[in-house]
Amino acid sequence: MIAEKLLFHVLIVLMPILVVSFFVDGRKEKQSKTVLIVLLTIASIFCMVFSYEEKGLHWDLRYVLLLLAFLYGGRKAGWIVCGVLLVTRTIIDEDSLLIGYLVILAASIIFHCAYYSYQLKVQKWDRVRFSLRLSLWPSLIIVTLVGVYLVVTGDLETEIGQYITYVIVFTSTLVIATGFSILLLEQLKERIRMQEEMQRAVKMNAISELAASIAHEVRNPLTVVKGFLQLMEKDEQGKKKEYFSIALSEMKRAEEIINDYLNFAKPQMVSSKTLEVNQVLSEIINILTPYSLKENVELTFASTKELFINVDRNQFKQVLINLIKNAIEATPKNGNVHVDLKKDRTLVKITISDTGEGMSAEQLAKIGTLFYSTKEQGTGLGTMVSFRIIEDMGGTLRFESKLQQGTSVTIILPLVQIVQNEKAIKNNCS
Ligand code: ADP
Numbered sequence: 082m083i084a085e086k087l088l089f090h091v092l093i094v095l096m097p098i099l100v101v102s103f104f105v106d107g108r109k110e111k112q113s114k115t116v117l118i119v120l121l122t123i124a125s126i127f128c129m130v131f132s133y134e135e136k137g138l139h140w141d142l143r144y145v146l147l148l149l150a151f152l153y154g155g156r157k158a159g160w161i162v163c164g165v166l167l168v169t170r171t172i173i174d175e176d177s178l179l180i181g182y183l184v185i186l187a188a189s190i191i192f193h194c195a196y197y198s199y200q201l202k203v204q205k206w207d208r209v210r211f212s213l214r215l216s217l218w219p220s221l222i223i224v225t226l227v228g229v230y231l232v233v234t235g236d237l238e239t240e241i242g243q244y245i246t247y248v249i250v251f252t253s254t255l256v257i258a259t260g261f262s263i264l265l266l267e268q269l270k271e272r273i274r275m276q277e278e279m280q281r282a283v284k285m286n287a288i289s290e291l292a293a294s295i296a297h298e299v300r301n302p303l304t305v306v307k308g309f310l311q312l313m314e315k316d317e318q319g320k321k322k323e324y325f326s327i328a329l330s331e332m333k334r335a336e337e338i339i340n341d342y343l344n345f346a347k348p349q350m351v352s353s354k355t356l357e358v359n360q361v362l363s364e365i366i367n368i369l370t371p372y373s374l375k376e377n378v379e380l381t382f383a384s385t386k387e388l389f390i391n392v393d394r395n396q397f398k399q400v401l402i403n404l405i406k407n408a409i410e411a412t413p414k415n416g417n418v419h420v421d422l423k424k425d426r427t428l429v430k431i432t433i434s435d436t437g438e439g440m441s442a443e444q445l446a447k448i449g450t451l452f453y454s455t456k457e458q459g460t461g462l463g464t465m466v467s468f469r470i471i472e473d474m475g476g477t478l479r480f481e482s483k484l485q486q487g488t489s490v491t492i493i494l495p496l497v498q499i500v501q502n503e504k505a506i507k508n509n510c511s
C-alpha cells in the first residue's frame with residue numbers, strides 16, 4: 082500500500098518539471114524559475130494532503146520538492162516551501178506534529194547549507210550524485226526519529242517488520258524521485274541555455290557582420306591620425322607633449338580593440354613558422370613590463386632550454402599579450418604574474434599564473450564565451466580570440482582559478498622536434 086502511494090508521489094514530484102518543460106519555449110530562465118517555484122509549492126501541498134498516513138506518521142515525498150526548491154529556486158524559495166510545508170502539516174493532522182516539524186526544519190537547514198556547494202558543481206553528473214547524497218539525509222532523520230518514537234511508545238517490537246519495509250520503500254522512492262527530477266531539471270536548464278544562446282547568436286551574427294565592416298573602415302583613418310600625432314609629438318614640449326602621449330595611448334587602445342575584433346570576426350591570413358618559444362616569450366615580457374610596472378605588478382619569466390613550436394608568430398604573440406594582460410589586470414598592487422615554460426614529452430606548456438582576484442566556478446564556465454567581460458571597459462574578446470587561435474594551432478587553452486587566490490592559464494602546444502643542424506640554420510635566420 083505504501084509503495085503504491087509513494088509511486089503516485091513520484092508522479093506528483095515530476096509534474097512541476099513536466100509542466101515547466103512545456104512552458105519554457107521562448108521564455109527567459111527567470112520566468113521559468115518563478116513558475117517552477119510556484120508549481121513546487123503547490124505540489125508539496127498535494128504531497129502532504131495525499132500522504133500515506135499511519136498512526137499519525139505521514140510518509141510522502143515532500144522532501145524531494147523541498148530539495149528541488151532549495152537547489153533550483155535558491156535559498157529564499159526553499160524557505161518559502163518549508164513554510165508552506167509546516168503550515169500544511171499543522172492543518173492536515175495534529176498527531177506527531179513535533180516529528181513532522183523537526184524533519185522538515187532539519188532537512189531545510191541541511192539543504193540551505195548545501196546550496197552553495199551545489200552551485201559550485203559544474204558537471205551534470207556531479208550535481209546528480211551530490212543531490213542523491215543530499216536526499217538520503219531526510220530519510221536518515223525520519224528513520225532515526227520514527228525509530229525513537231516507536232521505542233518510546235513501546236511499539237518497536239510489534240512493528241519492527243513493517244517499520245523496516247517502510248524505511249526501505251520510502252528511501253528508495255525518495256532517491257529515485259530525486260535522481261529523475263535532477264536529471265530532468267538539468268536537461269531543462271541545458272535547453273533554456275541553448276535557446277538563449279541561439280537567440281543571442283542570431284542577433285549577434287547580424288550585428289557582427291555590420292560591426293566588422295565598420296571596424297575595418299575605422300582602422301584606416303585611425304592609422305593615419307596615429308601617424309600624424311606621432312609626427313606632431315616630436316615638435317612639442319612640456320604639457321602639450323603629455324597630451325599627445327595620452328592621445329596616442331588611447332589611439333593604441335582603440336586600435337587594439339579593433340584588431341581584436343577583426344581577428345575574431347574575420348580570420349586573417351596565417352603563416353605558420355617554426356619559432357623558439359623562449360625568444361618570443363622574452364619579447365612579450367619586454368613589451369609588457371612597462372605596463373606591469375605602471376600597475377605595480379611584478380612580471381617574471383622563467384626561461385628553459387630551447388623549445389620549438391610551429392605557429393603564426395603574430396597570432397601567437399597576440400594570445401600571449403591577451404592572457405598576460407588579463408593576468409596583470411586581475412592582480413592587485415604588489416601582486417605577481419609569473420610566466421613559466423615547460424616541456425612535457427611531445428608538448429610545450431606555457432603557464433601564466435597570477436596572484437589576482439581569481440574566478441568563481443560560474444565565471445570560469447563563462448570564460449571564452451562571446452563578449453563575456455567583468456571589466457568596465459572590457460570587450461570580452463581577448464579570451465575568445467585566444468581560444469580560437471590556440472585551437473587553430475592544434476593546441477589547447479586551460480583555465481584554472483580559485484576566487485581570491487589567483488588564476489593560472491596554460492597554453493599547450495605540440496612540440497616541434499628539431500635536429501641539431503636544422504637548429505643552427507634556424508638560429509642564423511632569426
Ligand atoms: P576583457 O579583458 O576585455 O574583459 P577578456 O576576454 O580578455 O575580456 O576576459 C574576459 C573576462 O575574463 C575578464 O573580464 C575577467 O573577468 C575574466 N578573466 C580573464 N583572465 C582572468 C584572470 N587571469 N583572472 C581573473 N579573471 C580573468
Ligand code: MG
Nearest residue numbers: 403407463464
Ligand atoms: Mg582582456
